[in-house]
Amino acid sequence: MSEIDRRINAAIGRLERLATKMPTAIDALLDERRKIDGWGSGGGVRVQHSAELTPTEAPVDRRLDIDRRIANLFDELDAIRKIARNVEADCDRYIAVTTPVLEEPKPRCDGGIGRTGYLEWGDPGCVNIPESYRKQCSKCRKAEDRWLVAHGERRHIGNDV
Numbered sequence: 111m112s113e114i115d116r117r118i119n120a121a122i123g124r125l126e127r128l129a130t131k132m133p134t135a136i137d138a139l140l141d142e143r144r145k146i147d148g149w150g151s152g153g154g155v156r157v158q159h160s161a162e163l164t165p166t167e168a169p170v171d172r173r174l175d176i177d178r179r180i181a182n183l184f185d186e187l188d189a190i191r192k193i194a195r196n197v198e199a200d201c202d203r204y205i206a207v208t209t210p211v212l213e214e215p216k217p218r219c220d221g222g223i224g225r226t227g228y229l230e231w232g233d234p235g236c237v238n239i240p241e242s243y244r245k246q247c248s249k250c251r252k253a254e255d256r257w258l259v260a261h262g263e264r265r266h267i268g269n270d271v
């Protein structure tokens with residue numbers, strides 16, 4: 111097992127334990143929250159002379175504390191997921207740096223296939239880049255021009271039909 115596999119498996123094991131422990135922990139917190147006496151157990155309203163909470167404030171504060179602990183568990187879980195996502199993004203970036211990007215296949219001269227007299231002047235194996243707005247390269251176009259002039263199909267070389 112590679113070092114990476116060992117560490118990934120350890121992380122997966124930890125997450126699997128969390129998958130069972132977190133719901134149980136949240137249930138325990140919710141259970142604790144439900145047991146909080148809405149009006150406190152002291153009874154009566156005491157005059158406050160300190161930072162101490164009133165019997166009404168105390169249970170509210172305890173409930174808020176439990177809510178914060180539950181929210182914190184979800185935040186921590188989100189943080190784990192974000193860290194994993196960032197590590198994955200780093201890997202993707204490093205992979206992209208070392209893997210050559212596949213280029214768009216360059217257009218290839220059609221060698222004049224199908225054009226008048228192409229069996230004589232054309233070059234089906236031509237791999238030159240075609241001229242702008244044409245399917246042929248300049249070499250094949252010139253060969254076609256010469257053939258057309260030589261066979262009376264065109265009066266001057268370079269005179270587009």
Ligand SMILES: [Zn+2]
Nearest residue numbers: 219236247250
């Ligand atoms: Zn060509």
